[in-house]
Amino acid sequence: xTKHFGLAVIAIFLLGVSADTLAAEDLGPQVNSxxxxxxxxxxxxxxREACRIEICDIIETRERQGPDISCDIGWTWxxxxxxxxxxxRLDWAWGKITCQSDLRLDRAAIAKAMSAPxxxxxxxxxxxxxxxxxxxxxxxxxxxxxxxxxxKNGKATEAKVxxxxxxxxxxxxxxxxxxxxxxxxxxxxxxEFVHQINKFVRKDCAAVRDKLPGRRVx
Numbered sequence: 001x002t003k004h005f006g007l008a009v010i011a012i013f014l015l016g017v018s019a020d021t022l023a024a025e026d027l028g029p030q031v032n033s034x035x036x037x038x039x040x041x042x043x044x045x046x047x048r049e050a051c052r053i054e055i056c057d058i059i060e061t062r063e064r065q066g067p068d069i070s071c072d073i074g075w076t077w078x079x080x081x082x083x084x085x086x087x088x089r090l091d092w093a094w095g096k097i098t099c100q101s102d103l104r105l106d107r108a109a110i111a112k113a114m115s116a117p118x119x120x121x122x123x124x125x126x127x128x129x130x131x132x133x134x135x136x137x138x139x140x141x142x143x144x145x146x147x148x149x150x151x152k153n154g155k156a157t158e159a160k161v162x163x164x165x166x167x168x169x170x171x172x173x174x175x176x177x178x179x180x181x182x183x184x185x186x187x188x189x190x191x192e193f194v195h196q197i198n199k200f201v202r203k204d205c206a207a208v209r210d211k212l213p214g215r216r217v218x
Contacts, residue, residue: 040098044074051103053212055110056205061214062111069105074098094139099130113151114201123147125164142167143180149197156201159193 037045051071058069076098104124113119125146132139144164150157163180166173183189 038076040074041076044076047071048073048075049208052200052204053208055105055200056208057212057214058107058110059114059201059205060209060212062115063214064108064111066107068107069103069110071103072100073103074100094132094134097130097132099128101128102126113149114154116151117153119151121149121151123149139169140167141169141172141176143176147193149193154201156194156197159190159197160187161189161193 048071051069051073054069054071057063058066076096078096082097104126105121109119109121113121123146125144127142127144130141130143132141143166146162146164147159148162149159161183163184166177166180168176
């Protein structure tokens with residue numbers, strides 16, 4: 001429930017940007033001799049892990065009292081990772097993508113979603129900011145979203161993103177605007193969000209169970 005918001009942006013890129021817009025001279029796949037994470041990527045991962053522990057602690061303890069979730073999270077996709085995700089469908093000419101967002105979640109709403117027969121989590125409107133570049137020139141993409149998730153007996157059953165304003169380079173703005181508008185009308189990303197949320201609750205939280213503050217034995 002952290003990096004998956006960023007995955008939605010990647011999905012919008014894939015759906016909203018045409019092959020003609022992205023086409024570039026075929027120089028072959030990007031090759032990097034340093035396959036390890038950069039300092040920025042390590043810092044991003046640590047921040048996401050800390051946020052995951054905070055959210056999972058509420059999921060595990062179902063404790064409604066305490067601070068709400070407030071995370072400044074970021075993630076980076078390298079050029080070769082994007083190319084692999086596209087599986088040859090499009091040529092990616094925008095370099096790596098680095099995204100950032102401030103995630104705010106209501107503690108009581110999370111706890112209720114895990115314990116009540118039915119519940120709804122409404123994420124406050126926020127913006128995903130992404131930096132990319134082409135031919136050495138930097139570009140910025142910003143997309144507003146206001147997700148809503150519905151739960152039954154602790155399991156996500158419905159999700160809707162509700163995309164808002166889009167800001168992007170002129171070459172890709174029309175496609176992004178159309179793609180977010182399409183998802184607002186058809187909710188084609190909803191089932192994927194449901195899957196990812198349930199995976200987060202079931203599998204991702206299990207991976208950090210021993211690190212949860214509420215589970216520590218004094």
